[in-house]
Amino acid sequence: MTTELENYQASVLNAFFNKEGKLKNIPSQKKKKLVVLEYLIRKLDEESYSELQINQFIKQYHEDFCTIRREFIVNGYMDRDAGFYKKREESLWVKWQELK
Secondary structure (H helix, E strand, C coil): CCHHHHHHHHHHHHHHECCCCCECCCCCCHHHHHHHHHHHHCCCCCCEEEHHHHHHHHHCCCCCHHHHHHHHHHCCCEEEECCEEEECCHHHCCCHHHCC
């Protein structure tokens, strides 16, 4: 990643996360939202999670776990099957770095 992209990522994360690591609000701009989602998805250790587990993970960062969970699916970070959420390969994620 270039220095310019790294600086953009850092500025977005600083703007949307407080000092305690909580997400202040979900960005409305697509590129910024993807920066936040990628940051969160990278914090997941396991490959597969029950709905309860993924909800608890998201609640550590923001109370609107339904929206963030949906955004994980819509933007290709996770797949949902029979109540389980599986982290997808990074090559399948929507790339914020490619957006203008």
